[in-house]
Amino acid sequence: MSDFREIYTKAVCGKGKKFSQTAHSVTPTHKPSSVLGCWVINHKCRSNFRNDVVVVEGTYDINIWYSYNNNTKTEVVTETVTYRDEIELSIKDKNVASEQMEVVQHVLQEPNSLDADISPNGKIVVQVEREFLVEVIGETKIKVSVDPENALGDEDWDADLDEAFEDLDSEFLVGELEE
Template sequence: MAYADKQLRREIITKAVCGKGRKFSTVTHTVTPPHQPTSILGAWIINHQYEAVRSGDGIEVIGTYDINIWYSYNKNSQTDVAKETLSYVEHVPLGYVDPKHRSTTEEVTAEATQEPNCIEANISSSGTGVVIRVEREFAVEMVAETKIVVPVLPGGDDWESKALEFSEDEGGDYEDLDPELLDDEL
């Protein structure tokens, strides 16, 4: 049966994932507390907020987070917490893009697969600031309208006369699935 024949196929416009990407990054920030730090007692990131926008060949994740640094000063005799809100723009390239999608209907989303996390905090070489290393990772998707082609059976099929029954026992044994075969890479 030749599905290339226009009478035996239909073109359907539907919304689908037409682009995906993922990016892991490590960035460095310098925070200058009000007092010259003697030692760093802790550093953490809170209040992470972000949004995704389409940009060129990828998606930009635009966001902010607060960095809190607990430190000692005055020769380890006092402590304080330095707080600073930082903003960022992370460009995540789309590793896969459906070339036939309709760009007028694009919707983009981003998910922080690894929330920003402080992995290192040290006093700067000048002794007045704190250098923070932050890891973060985003997965992005672009949903748009695209065209799919489906085969059409000549004369259709009488589905109503067929006795279709599905039960949980038929092929539903998910414990036997090999996780190595399940590919969720982009």
């Protein structure tokens, strides 16, 4: 019998990272005088592996608090926007079958408002940033060495542990607590 075995397992076989900034144009109900605040909330996304890239698709809400009528009244306008990011894999194992790839996405930077300005046409332009790290998991094969004669001696591990604990001071962490 051979001294090696082949084991099929799941492993990270590709990684990619992408940072992006996007400008969204939001049309308020009234002509804005000033922007008082801008928040990005309710982020949802999903990802999948297509044609050697990971596609992350999602939505988020942009809430803009603004004043109008010469700064005498305020209102909040909300707009739901969609996005699609294609993330190239910077690390990729070519020896993995791509039929059953899983994608794990990590949101490194939730969508966040950087700036909100009033354009000359009365719209509010919001700059949003986001960043993702994706890992593609696939089935792969690894080759391991087999110890047919048990040269490592499993019994020896237990004896080594017993010897290591003999010198421990069992009263080391025990003491009276002062109140």
